[in-house]
Amino acid sequence: MADNLNNMMDDSDLVDMVTPAGSSSLGDAVSGREQSVSGEEEDDDLYYIPERRPSLDLGPSPMDTSQWHYVDQASPPALGYWSMTSEENSSDMTDENGSSTRVQLDRADSFSSCYSMDSDDCEKRTPKVKNKDDAASEPSDTPELIHDPNEIRHPSLTVKFTFKAICTTLGKLSEEDIRTFKRMLWKRYPQSFNTPPQGMDMVDLVDRLLECFDLEVSLQITKTLLEAISQKKLVRFLETLCIRNEVRHDLCETLKSKFGEEDLQGEKRPFDDIFTDLDIPSTCDNGPNIEHEVMTIEKLDSNREAGKLLSTKDVMSSKRLARSSFKLIMLIGVAGSGKSFAVRKLVLDWMEERSHQHVAFLFPLLFRDLKQFEGSKISVLDILHTLYPATKKLRDEDFTSEDCKIMFIFDGLDEYSDKLDFQNTDILSEHTDATTLNVIVVNLLRGRLLYRGLFVITSRSQVKRYIPWDTPYDEIDVRGFRDSEREEYFKKRFQDPDQAARVIAYINSCKTLRIMCHLPLFCSLVAEEHQRIFRLQGAQAELPRGLTNIYTKLMLALIRQQRKFRAPDHSPDKERDFLMKLGKVAFNMLEKNQFKIIKTDWKETGLSAEEAVINSGLCTQYITKPFVLFQEKVLSFIHPTMQEYMAALYVFLSFRNQGKNVFEQHLKQKVRGILKGHKALELYKNAVDRSLLCEDGKLDIFLRFLFGMTVKANRELLQPFCTSSVKWSTFTEDAAALIRKKMRENQHPGRNSNLQHCLEELGV
DSSP: OHHHHHHGGGOHHHHHHHOOTTSOOHHHHHHGGGSOSTTSOOOTTTOOOOOOOOOOOOTTOOOOOTTOOOOOOOSSOOOEEEOOOOSSOOSSOOSTTTSSOOOEEEGGGOTTOTTSTTSOOTTTSOOOOOOHHHHHHSOSSOOOOOOOTTSOOOTTOOHHHHHHHHHHHHTTSOHHHHHHHHHHHHHHOGGGOSSOGGGOOHHHHHHHHHHHSOHHHHHHHHHHHHHHTTOHHHHHHHHHHHHHHHHHHHHHHHHHHHHSEEEETTEEEEHHHHOOOOOEESOOOOOOOOOOSSOOOOOOSOOOOOOOEEOGGGTTOHHHHHHOOOOEEEEEOOTTSSHHHHHHHHHHHHHTTSSOTTOSEEEEEEHHHHGGGTTSOBOHHHHHHHHOGGGGGOOHHHHHOTTSOEEEEEEOGGGOOSOOOTTTSOOOOOTTOOBOHHHHHHHHHHTOSSTTOEEEEEESOOSSOOSOTTSOOEEEEOOOOOHHHHHHHHHHHOSSHHHHHHHHHHHHHSHHHHHHTTSHHHHHHHHHHHHHHHHHHOTTOOOOOOSHHHHHHHHHIIIIITGGGTSOOOOHHHHHHHHHHHHHHHHHHHHTTOOOEEHHHHGGGTOOHHIIIIISOSEEEEEEEEETTEEEEEEEESSHHHHHHHHHHHHHHHHHHHOOOGGGGGSOHHHHHHTTTOOHHHHHHHHHHHHHHOTTOTTHHHHHHHHHTTSHHHHHHHGGGOSSOOOOTTHHHHHHHHHHHHHHHTSSGGGHHHHHHHHHHTTO
16 A cells, blocks of 8 residues: 555645645655654643553453543444546645545555554554543543434545545645644544554545544544634535535536437437547638549638647646636537537536546536527526526535636527627626526626636537627637548447448448548438348348438438527428529539639528528538638538539429429520420430530539439438429339440440449439
8 A cells, every 4th residue: 555655646736735834745654654753742741652562362351441532433444545646737626526636445455444454443442541630621522423324425425525625625724723633633532543643644644534434424523623723714615515526416417317328219328339539620710521522622711720639628628728818619510510429528528527627517508408598587597506406505606716617518509599789788797697598698608707617619600700709719610520530430339340340331432421421410320321221121231322312311400300409490382492592502503613602692692691501501601711811701511512412402303393404504495495394314314414524523423413312212301392293113214224325335434433323323
């Protein structure tokens, strides 16, 4: 055990916390047990220290115990302490996990156990013999230790916490008060020590206290003696630590039930089992991922440096706070990029003591949960009490104290639809004042409310200003998975290694799928589809080769499942009209080989930027710097292949709903008249011809999607957007024959590989 304690001497923070000036160090605590205490300034008349002698077997003879002071039999002795480390330096201990001292137990290695070789049993320790003068000068009674054995101990009261709480509290005493505390401890509870505690350092002192008393009794003794030396502030401090520790424990239980597990198609899995690291650069406005299977697209971002790679542990770490004065951080990312994924990891890491331990309490507040408070008078405190009942134990000073850091995570600011008026909204500074949800949100973003708090806010790309110009804040971009993490995600998602290997091989066989799997949402859809196939057809089932089905499901997830949290449901007509307008924009941009559009030009499309970027999530907005000292806001689709899909959807729905061939405008007037009332095959023949003429391949992926939309499974998914029926009975065979004919003609040999992909989309 001595070796263990010597190893802990490297942790200077521990020594500073538990060893007041003039006290012995941790190393001294080990050697001090073998040394005499004659060096201490003790009053020989006050203490009688019997000379150590070998234990004798006195047989059944009774012992004279008339002058013994008795205490209740303690619970099993506390065990030795080891592994005292500090994750993040903090001079204040705010709760069980916030201290710079960590203690774990190892009974076998306890150097100070009541049954160790250098001490007698607690019950057999030689009592201090007092004379009559001593009895007259000391208090006549030992303070009664009240402990109800039937009382249920709060699960947060552990040896680890109690040790740190008492050490931290006593560490705030002056050197003189420490000596007084030790003297009173020896006088009132002599059975706990075989030698006066003046020679003990803080670790040994608290160690011995916990060995011979229950945890509750140890805390009671500490508070009693602190009151006796007029340290009522420290008594309140110790009580505060206990209350905060209980609240943290109960809060963690709530967070664990809410964020600890992931529901994967009815199967509950620990979130830690499926979490995969995300690509989080320290810069923002980096634009969307523009990697493409066929084309080389000009870089769309703001030409900033890539930035340092961060993890969720770095978001509000103590090191980051020390370097920056920002107490508000925005996590920005396109739809499906993993912002909520990162939030869950951040919450669970704090809960499991893996990061952000300088934070006393962490409260995730999802905007979809805050909507229940709209239309009513509410305070921040009321919101916390409703969502996290454990906080009812906290006092007002816990929300304003410098030594009690609180982090708030507002997930999904883009889901908040009310107006953010930073000029005319009333100022709110008290967390107990009742007002509307809008006033609370505005003042939180202003930085006026809970000014000592730390805030993390997630949102899709900003269409309107979410943060007032005079509020200091930082932005971080969440960009989904990197290449290595894509495979890691599927290995974790599929518990069967063979199934995971098959899915990874399938993803890598199609470059477009591999690229799009940088979005965690897309990965989740791919995994769900393959799990369904394995469940219905067995582990050796043939995997689909087409792209269209999974892109259709991504589009539906964005405009329906995720849109419902941000805006009222669209009527079928409005939903169809929006997709047609957005698809037309995508088609026109694709023909011009254009993949971004300036925001001022976007108004000409007749579409709301907020609907395209925030509500549907199909597009994103960012800032570019085409010239020095000049910025412009631009919009683009979340990926070029999503633009190609929407262009294909526009062409497909134009034919299905209006009987229109969008390629007719490129035909001569005479031919256009002949083709009136054309069949579906004529549309696809025109599309193939147009695609083959584009040597840069800008219509290749578009053509795959267009053929894929005729497959029965995909037609059924798109049926809600169709207003008329078209017979497709022999289309697959006819389309396949058309493609094979073009391949045999070999007029464009470089395009044959894409025509082969079109056959795969048809399922041929």
